[in-house]
Amino acid sequence: MATINDIQDEIIEDFSIYEDWTDKYEYLIDFGKSLSILDEKYKTEETRINGCQSKVWLYAEKQADKVVFFADSDAIITKGIVGLLVKVLSGHTPEEIAESDLYFIDKIGLKEHLSPTRANGLVSMIKKIKTYGVAFQAIN
Amino acid sequence: MATINDIQDEIIEDFSIYEDWTDKYEYLIDFGKSLSILDEKYKTEETRINGCQSKVWLYAEKQADKVVFFADSDAIITKGIVGLLVKVLSGHTPEEIAESDLYFIDKIGLKEHLSPTRANGLVSMIKKIKTYGVAFQAIN
Amino acid sequence: MLDIQKIRADFPILSEKIRGKQLVYLDNGASTQKPKVLIEAEQYFYEHQYANIHRGVHYLSQIGTDLYEASRKTVQQFINAKHDHEIIFTKGTTNSINLVAYTFGRKFIQARDEIVVTEMEHHSNIVPWQILCEEKGCILKVIPLQKDGTILLEDAARLITSKTKLVSVVYVSNALGTINPIQELIALAHSKGAKIMIDAAQAIQHIPIDVQALDCDLLAFSAHKLYGPTGVGILYGKEDILNAMPPFEGGGDMIENVSFAKTTFNALPFKFEAGTPHISGCISMSVAIKYIQDLGLQKIMEYEHSLLEYATERLNAINGLTIYGTAKDKSSVISFLLEGIHPYDVGVLLDNQGIAIRTGHHCAQPVMEYFNIPGTCRASFALYNTKEEVDVLVEGILRAKKMLS
Amino acid sequence: MLDIQKIRADFPILSEKIRGKQLVYLDNGASTQKPKVLIEAEQYFYEHQYANIHRGVHYLSQIGTDLYEASRKTVQQFINAKHDHEIIFTKGTTNSINLVAYTFGRKFIQARDEIVVTEMEHHSNIVPWQILCEEKGCILKVIPLQKDGTILLEDAARLITSKTKLVSVVYVSNALGTINPIQELIALAHSKGAKIMIDAAQAIQHIPIDVQALDCDLLAFSAHKLYGPTGVGILYGKEDILNAMPPFEGGGDMIENVSFAKTTFNALPFKFEAGTPHISGCISMSVAIKYIQDLGLQKIMEYEHSLLEYATERLNAINGLTIYGTAKDKSSVISFLLEGIHPYDVGVLLDNQGIAIRTGHHCAQPVMEYFNIPGTCRASFALYNTKEEVDVLVEGILRAKKMLS
Numbered sequence A, B: 001m002a003t004i005n006d007i008q009d010e011i012i013e014d015f016s017i018y019e020d021w022t023d024k025y026e027y028l029i030d031f032g033k034s035l036s037i038l039d040e041k042y043k044t045e046e047t048r049i050n051g052c053q054s055k056v057w058l059y060a061e062k063q064a065d066k067v068v069f070f071a072d073s074d075a076i077i078t079k080g081i082v083g084l085l086v087k088v089l090s091g092h093t094p095e096e097i098a099e100s101d102l103y104f105i106d107k108i109g110l111k112e113h114l115s116p117t118r119a120n121g122l123v124s125m126i127k128k129i130k131t132y133g134v135a136f137q138a139i140n
Numbered sequence C, D: 001m002l003d004i005q006k007i008r009a010d011f012p013i014l015s016e017k018i019r020g021k022q023l024v025y026l027d028n029g030a031s032t033q034k035p036k037v038l039i040e041a042e043q044y045f046y047e048h049q050y051a052n053i054h055r056g057v058h059y060l061s062q063i064g065t066d067l068y069e070a071s072r073k074t075v076q077q078f079i080n081a082k083h084d085h086e087i088i089f090t091k092g093t094t095n096s097i098n099l100v101a102y103t104f105g106r107k108f109i110q111a112r113d114e115i116v117v118t119e120m121e122h123h124s125n126i127v128p129w130q131i132l133c134e135e136k137g138c139i140l141k142v143i144p145l146q147k148d149g150t151i152l153l154e155d156a157a158r159l160i161t162s163k164t165k166l167v168s169v170v171y172v173s174n175a176l177g178t179i180n181p182i183q184e185l186i187a188l189a190h191s192k193g194a195k196i197m198i199d200a201a202q203a204i205q206h207i208p209i210d211v212q213a214l215d216c217d218l219l220a221f222s223a224h225k226l227y228g229p230t231g232v233g234i235l236y237g238k239e240d241i242l243n244a245m246p247p248f249e250g251g252g253d254m255i256e257n258v259s260f261a262k263t264t265f266n267a268l269p270f271k272f273e274a275g276t277p278h279i280s281g282c283i284s285m286s287v288a289i290k291y292i293q294d295l296g297l298q299k300i301m302e303y304e305h306s307l308l309e310y311a312t313e314r315l316n317a318i319n320g321l322t323i324y325g326t327a328k329d330k331s332s333v334i335s336f337l338l339e340g341i342h343p344y345d346v347g348v349l350l351d352n353q354g355i356a357i358r359t360g361h362h363c364a365q366p367v368m369e370y371f372n373i374p375g376t377c378r379a380s381f382a383l384y385n386t387k388e389e390v391d392v393l394v395e396g397i398l399r400a401k402k403m404l405s
């Protein structure tokens, strides 16, 4: 199976052909739209990520020794971004998730979203995802 | 008897020979020192002028149809300044005092002290002096 | 007629490029840009005249004090207050309103007394009253919104009663642009014996204000929305009301005499200005006001109105676009949504085209709740905006819409 | 070694002429001058990057937010706070102390509880507690002054008891220069279960401060005395204490969710930062801090100490001159009087020679009362002052003395 870094490299590859912001955001939007909608029952205070102007929910489940993530947002670009995170990290072990280095964000030109104060809360998303990793590790 | 303006002109004349600030302030200091000390019984909350860093008292009395002023301060430069005001206005009628135009302040280079926010409170002094003028007018 | 190109040249930031595109700054409701004269005035002050003010004997301190107090006079004249000591320098509108809540509120509002606001208030004119009500047991009454973003005077007349101690209403809604009938609200409040405060944060830069003609009791605004510096606000209050209010913060400058046995407070305006003020900002604020006065607020208002009309027409022509706030009396703010599209997505895509608008709840969550929307996109215009910029906005929205549909 | 001539060139105002004479600025206790880098940073920000911060999606708003939060981190590092959210931007020291009085004070201090200060406090660390005591019926206890301008630790140990809820003491006295033994006071307070706040307004620019090493609970200072802009202050507080404190002002940014039914508050630090902050000032403050850090606060302290020693020696040699505040541990402040001469007269005559000192009670009337004097002349030194300026001061005093005798 592909490692976290394999998937990051693949995304970087995908984005490398985009020359301007339009293409990049069109990709994010399309990608966001292609993702399934999170069941309402998972949209709770617990799964909600704070610090985003749009609503973002991130739900995680242990399947065998792997963590599987499901995410949703009411804004489509945000959904695309959180979808990328899920694509990279879902299906890996808690250890792998907790220790991952998410270099793809910078490489695909979303670094500007990485500031802790950004309204889309990418930093909060990453924090939450890693928290899941650590939490599931602890349960082991 | 000399009018208010006569006295102002005389002071302006006196000051006109001073070339620099030292002479001017030496005059003010000497003049301040030459003035008598106000009797303690006149140094009350009522005669006290607010807005000065030093303490200033201004006491007024009606003698026949004229108003006579007595002033004091614990700072000698301030005493000199309020002394000039007294010299100009004391011994005149309430009407003359209330209507006087104190142009000498500007002319002798004390204008910088005329701002309402100055710590020596020249503006407060003038206000108080004119208030006496108006008050004694009302009593008539 | 205003020479807009000349005006634009006075604002250095307007020629910035954002992500390679010409900046189109339409977030003036959040804050306005600063004219070069103001930036230079602050610089000059720090380079040639700076010192702490009040009580200083030395030259620099006296210059600073003079400039500071002259600025107070400029504000006084700008809103036609009766006395300059009716002008209190604060940190901003929020600070001004809180000052009133902590002083007027605590002294004059008791359990079961009522405070009246509207449903379109900015959080800064809601939360201070909620905190006060929580503490004192007084009651916050809310004049409800209508679909067009206005309030009804009959609702106001019903809610403002003899139980009302204070009415605190926004002059111009930052979320909807609605200009409230404050003249009538002031009359209503006074007819019931209530005092009235006006949140003029979004009015002061658009509408000539004469506090004596209005006869409002208190009025608050921020310099930073008036082409002025950050960190400065104004609280205007009628002399007798300010005198009756207890002090708020304690410290330097606000006292007459301090001893551990007994402390007495200074006269207005100093009673409410504890500590070293934001000297450079309070001074440079007057530069911004003079800049506006030179252009003429009446002319600015007319020009901005023409922009609003043009933008409203063009935006209304976009399929699936809904404008929130359609009052007859409106200031140059347009809140809108594209059908089925989250405002955040529109904001991001406009930003990538160099167009700065604001998205979200605009610190007016009750308005969003009323319309049952997650927020809006808000374009807000200032005196330096142009019809060409409206065109760029429209193109930008169309492009965003296409990408998002 | 500091290159003072190079440093002086960084401060444009120092080359000003006052009434035709070279400015000698010795009023640094009231406020310090600003380095050119700071003035230029504010200018750059307004000309190229300005917008309102937080929640804005667009580029300028995000830059501003990043700079603002980066500045918070700079302050955090400067005083070695554990978390950046322990740094609250306020308007100044006075505002910081009042914030604590209104929040910590109202929540945790009840009737008959005690608050302990010293007799050498600035009014800003007296009046807020007097207002609180008036309202709550709590009691203000005062650690008395000694003739040399110090306090005795045995007095502190006697006055800080299990009834004490808060000790609030000045680190360095602005009127006397005394450096208080705050390490010991902090230990004393904690040993009795009391919290302790440090008024560091006159310490932050002179002494390296590590809040974790000190273990103080709260600490306040102003940017304008730290070579920074006006209108900005800091309140540092330990996370758990700030979390336990109720909010102060209500408004934008400090909320999580607002509705007329129920409002919830934002997390630290935003909970205490209602309304649009002084964005340009909060950002440029970090430029001033970095300027100082580059020079090294330890080196600055040593240099200023050498100035203090030189000036003390030279002033002491003036016949009839008395220095108030002769503690062994002193910061670079000298308060003095000439026998039989009012400090105001000295101030005026020094001003005419281009020398800026402060005269009066320095917002510490209890100190003047203690010494039974109308005020003092105060010369206070900063990193850009020189021995030559001390010489000019001494000449100036001699000349004033001659004129006044």
Ligand SMILES: Cc1ncc(COP(=O)(O)O)c(C=O)c1O
Residues within 6 Å of the ligand: C252, C274, C275, C276, C277, D029, D030, D092, D093, D094, D095, D122, D124, D125, D170, D172, D173, D174, D199, D201, D202, D222, D363
């Ligand atoms: C010791 C001390 N505390 C508090 C203050 C008040 O600071 P600010 O006026 O900046 O609020 C000062 C400054 O005057 C001070 O010297």
Ligand SMILES: Cc1ncc(COP(=O)(O)O)c(C=O)c1O
Residues within 6 Å of the ligand: C029, C030, C092, C093, C094, C095, C122, C124, C125, C170, C172, C173, C174, C199, C201, C202, C222, C224, C363, D252, D274, D275, D276, D277
């Ligand atoms: C209507 C209204 N009231 C109050 C405020 C608060 O102003 P400030 O953030 O400057 O305190 C604003 C600005 O956001 C506003 O638009």
